[in-house]
Amino acid sequence: MYMMILDVPSITHNELVRRGFDSDYVKSTMPMFMRRGLVRQLAEGVWEAIPPNIALPAFAARLEEYASTIRSSTPALTRTYSRREGPKPDPSGYERLNSLDEIALATQRLLSSAGRNVHGLRNGSPYTRYLLGLPTDFHATALRNDQGEQVVGRVTLDTELLNDPGINEVLAARASTGEEHRFAASLPFSALVSERMAVIDIDGPGGVAMGLVIESSYAAAAVRRVAESAWRAASPWQVGSNRPPTVDARDHRILQLLAAGATDSTIARQLNISQRTVERRVRAVMDRLGADTRFQAGVLAGKAGLI
Template identity: 25%
Template sequence: MQETGEIDAVAARVYRLRVIHPTDTVEQISARAGITPQETLEAESRLSALGLLRPSPSGGQVAVSPETAADTLLAPMEQDILQRRIAMAATRARLHALSGDYLEARSMRSAKSSIEIVQGTDNARAVIDDLVRTCSESLDALVPGSGLGEVAVRAAISNDREMLERGVKMRSLFQHSARKNRAQVRHVAVLTDAGAQVRSTTVLPSRMAIYDRSCAVLPLDPERGGAGAAVIRDPTVLNFLQQLFEHYWDRALDFSEEEQRDGPEPNEVERDVLLLMAAGKKDEAIAHQLGMSPRSVSRIVARLMERLGAESRFQAGARAALNGWLSDD
């Protein structure tokens, strides 16, 4: 049994015959088509439902052109779509009319307090979503812990790609433990392929995101302030937070770079750096002598001090000597 309105081979054959023989009876059409009268009636019913057949005053069925049938059948639908579009446009216009109020209120909020406390996870997420949407130049982020989970990664990838596509320079700093998180490793691969810079380090002080170097977001202490975020626009505090980010960034490894912190002895380059450190050389002098960049030297020094558990360059040199790392043997 065919559904009403379906055009199969039988219905198409009946339609053609009705175009040629509009005054034929059902029996005559059946004979011409080689089908039973019942099949003819069912086909004509489907064609009539689509507006392709109309009763003829002189008997029989008159075939209507597909274009005319489509105009008649779809006119109510098109009218409904038009009305919906008009309603959507009116709603959009009413919402857009509030844009000026929103921007004015937002600027007043920023001017009123350079450090804003946003209580509640949902409210904090709304603020962050707004910052992500309006970010146009840079995003520097510290992500402590073992990285994001599967759900968080899926949610982040879309926003990250959209930001990178519109030219935002993104730097993300994770802890080394995130390298063991498969979801996070996939996320990093997507970021780097899209042009982001990603590094990792041993310890990070807190989650932090700095948008366009003009606004930073820090999480509230759950034990003191509850869930939420601190939104910071104060230039002095922002400058400190940016320097804090650069401090950890300069001493971090590229996320894909092999970590060298568990080896019992330094490699050749690290030993050369240790010898010059023990001689009292600064990073710039070491870099010049070894033909390296000062940033690379700073990162090697930071890794060596971490491996030695040293809090100063002098202490690192002393412990390296006690370990026999500076001997010629």
């Protein structure tokens, strides 16, 4: 109907009915079009379209503002939902999670009860992929507990995530909230852990999201030690870093990726250069450092303060 209105200088209720639209549908739809700023009323039962180059951007801006408001309200509303009947931990201290929604709710419950810091592991699990697909303003929103205090994350990510086309934008947004990141190869699972609770998520059979809530303080502490150990062994990472110590910017990025365990194809995609160029530069860097293997090159570069 909107396309039909755009096609004529003005249109009446009767004309829309003659063109096949139900009278009650016209009566309910035209007020909605007016509220959205798409048409204006010229007289009773007569309307004209507002130019789309004016109406549609304005309408889209209102929708974006509305969506942003909803997203920013989600953590508080989720906390309210989670508290509606009080916490009901499984008597054993463990609870299986069977969907993305259940993992998301458990994660929010963990953040609500967390102190000022959490540790995380992120491999290519379904929930991680879900997070990477969320809008940038979601990632740029600081995490807060139910006291309103900011919760800062220290997260180790699997190098396979460097292949995600949006990873740099996501990490830049999350870093703006104070979250820290490092990379390591072959992380076995994804997890978020606080002082008393852990949420683990994995890639289940057939790619189905599965997870586990741990509310046993001893078991949660064990998961935290795993996350802290992974962090210590991982390579620091700065998105878009162009720090030039004693190697040029490109070789510095190559060294970062080497230390994180990235493959030549991953490095090529990250730096937007050919794989052959990567292979040549990796060999040059290894020769310069006196390294026999790629891993040794990363270690030597770290000791030399090059990454």
